[in-house]
Amino acid sequence: MLTSYIPIVILIVVVVGFATVSLLVTHLMGPQRPNPVKLSPYESGVPPTGDARLRFSIKFYLVAMLFIIFDIEVVFLYPWAVVFKTMLAQGPFILYEMFVFLGILVLGLLYVWRKGGLEWD
Secondary structure, rough: OHHHHHHHHHHHHHHHHHHHHHHHHHHOOOOOOOOOHHHOEEEEEEEEOOOOOOOOOOOHHHHHHHHHHHHHHHHHHHHHHHHHHHHOOOOOOHHHHHHHHHHHHHHHHHHHHOOOOOOOO
């Protein structure tokens, strides 16, 4: 019974060994000459100004999360469209199912819109 776990254990040992050896080799063989230029932060060729920990409005995160949620939901439309013709021959249930799915999405969008979640002030 435990023999079926041997490949998994071997894989874990190989992965941990490879990660450990990679970290040790890069630490031992990597250049060790830090200077102020190498230690300074770099962003698009422009020296940093101000604090890196600026506070963003919660609206920014809310709009970003809503975009991701609705974007991921739209991804579910593609596989449905691929199998639509073949499944429609078996009955119209697939069409009604997608109407329910899209209806829930529209209700969610209307709820967020009415609550002011899409307002960018």
